[in-house]
Amino acid sequence: MDSGNIAWAVTASALVLFMTPGVAFFYGGLVKAKSVVSMMMMSFGAMGLISVLWVLYGFNMSAVGSAWEFSGNPFADFGLASLASGESANADLLGVIFGATFAIITVALISGAIADRAKFGAWMIFAGIWATLVYFPVAAWVWGGGWILSLGDTLGLPGVIDYAGGTAVHINAGAAALALALVLGKRVGFQKGMDKPHNVPLTLLGASILWFGWFGFNAGAEFLAEGMPGVGLIAVNTLVATAAAILAWMVVEKIKDGKPTSVGAASGAVAGLVAITPACANLTPGWATVLGVVAGAVCAIAVELKFKWGFDDSLDVVGIHLVGGLIGTLYLGFFATGTGLFVGGDAGQLAVQAIAAVGVLLYSFIVAFVVGFAIEKTIGFRVKNEDELAGIDTIVHGEEGYKLESV
Template sequence: MQITAENVWMMVSAALVLLMTPALGLFYGGMTRAKASLNMMMMSFISVGIVGVVWVLWGYSMSSGTSVLGLVGNPFTSFGLQSVIGSPDLIKAGYSATFAIITVALISGAIADRTKFTSWAVFVPIWITLVYCPLAFMVWGGGLMSAGGAVSSIFGQVIDFAGGTVVEISSGTSALVLVLILGNRHGFGKDANHRPHNIPFIMLGAGILWFGWFGFNAGAATTVQQAGLIWVNTLAAPAAAMISWLVTERVRHGHPTSLGAASGAVAGLVAITPSCANVSPLGALGLGLVAGAACAVFVDLKYKFGFDDSLDVVGVHLGGGLIGTLALGLIALPVDGEGGGLFYGGGLHQLIAQTVAVLITLTLSGLVTAVIGVAIHKTLGLRVSHEDEIAGVDRSEHAESAYEFGEMSHSRFNPFAHYRVQSPVPASPGPEQPQGSQEHHAKENTFA
């Protein structure tokens, strides 16, 4: 069997999507405090390792194997990918793995600064198995919400080209559930110590995410025309969302910020994900404008309702995912002159189908994540101690620090302490060093 352009494009796209998870780690790592940035990045990286193994063993089979009541694929249909060796489906298995990896990694941003790394490592494979795989099967693998499935047969064909339900709504909902189980960070809403510590990291991470998102959305395109539409929409929606977020920020808070620009672009990418192949470029611009402004407002709701969504996963991914998925009921393009959203004369059928898909996703991801989260919280414990949270989870969970300024000389936290020459610190301030300047300098250098 000769390799085709479609095979090559899917492999390239898979590499682009895989790059998105380290980019997410950079994006999230910049948004946290310095003393939690490595832990944040590690939560993304460990997701690559764990999900990569799970997907080969049973994850791919559960997302596309022989149907079990239309809810999930049989985990033994393609266990270990043995049945797809020598088939183009092996490329699809690799491509789909990258989606699963970044979906669970997205959740980690909501629980930054206070989560046990070991408990997160236990959560990842269970969540992928019980939440992500069933949803992926239902929407893309021949299940309830796929073409010909029970939901589509009753309510109409559900549209979700690249993961508005499977990726965005599921991760946003699960993030909210974990936040409620964990509780708020110490000092949340009362001080400024939870501000992002590295804006350039955030901007760079967002840029790489946008780059990878072209593979995320367009990797499954089957024609040149479809790929072109997806590419342009993946440019247009986040561009418009960035502008509308900044305008909203300027009106509400007085200044357009770098963080707002990065967050706005991501909000637009989230919103266009389910609809990238089914709306016009003008529709993508309109969708981006709405998503950027709406998500800029959504992220502030955590202060109003008192839940500590550390890095705005709920506001951006749940909010943007809902907007993008439901918008298809209004602006979906007709296919061969038939159907389409309400604005194209298609009636309410598409909106009803999209709403049903959203409700199923919210229910499954919310309830199952609650069971998983509570079970881990009651056994291993999800949250670090108060002392470790104050000191920083980089130290307590990894014995590392993103920035070394001599403050980690204790061997418990610094395995390289014997190999580093440290500058001596005077026991008391000298005549040219005012009292208190050492303490001020230390506080500045910890980036806490």
């Protein structure tokens, strides 16, 4: 591996790691002022816990020797002592840190569904168990030689396309978020418009950091290819799909509510980023633009479904990440260059995309629901109603996000 690829690997890993504080800012601005510390701490807690678990055994679990293994052996190289002393240690360890950043942000994304009402200790227990039982194995299925990566060969169809994590990250996190929202139940007084974002600039800052970091998220894996031949296309698609989704979300808001909002623009950006994630290396820029429009418009409508269907996904993880991830993953079945149904291929690409998406969705939802339910019925996952109403920062962390004193 030449020095340019090495430099890009380190840079991309840093960009993706920076995305998790971006999630913290994005989510933190959306909750009420007395819950901002709790909200941001769930992201920072994930950074600490998942980094350690990934190095100890998660990376070992993220690759398999045959298509139908559940995961790699977590104890095969516990703590990566052998990997770190091998002949290819430099390149291998770059893969470790890049993979760790994906595991971290996937877990952090889930937390938005349970904002304002979750115990921090219970969240950390859930995060560790879910990462171990779901994210680490699913990473092996999608990228590490598992059944999703091998599905095309198994069925005699095109291979599943998920370049940067539509299934492994966004559908995975979105399904788990839905499960936890159902386990913890609705916030006190849940209804449309019950809480306004307490700090809109903080949310816009978070969205901006996410867009910045997403160039590493989508294009980072190019460090594995000599000359990084796909990096230009990936970067352009990451730009244009996101931009198109912002516009589409604002148009829907204007039609639906009469005014486009800054929070809507930020949410549209994230929806576009989510949708382009699996597709960034396999669409022409024109089709990436269309994908952004579709994702922005559909997700803007999907975030309203929680009020119609009665589940309290506090910060729209389901409407943006699950729905956006499904859109981006299935869209490839129609427009993936050379294999999509409308661009030279047949229905085979769509079939394998759908099987992969549904498989990850169901597995993540079921495990997250069981684990979350077990935690709720033992040590308790949700804070008391009176603590929720008062704001949980001082109750859970003994801190306040803002200390205003008269002079």
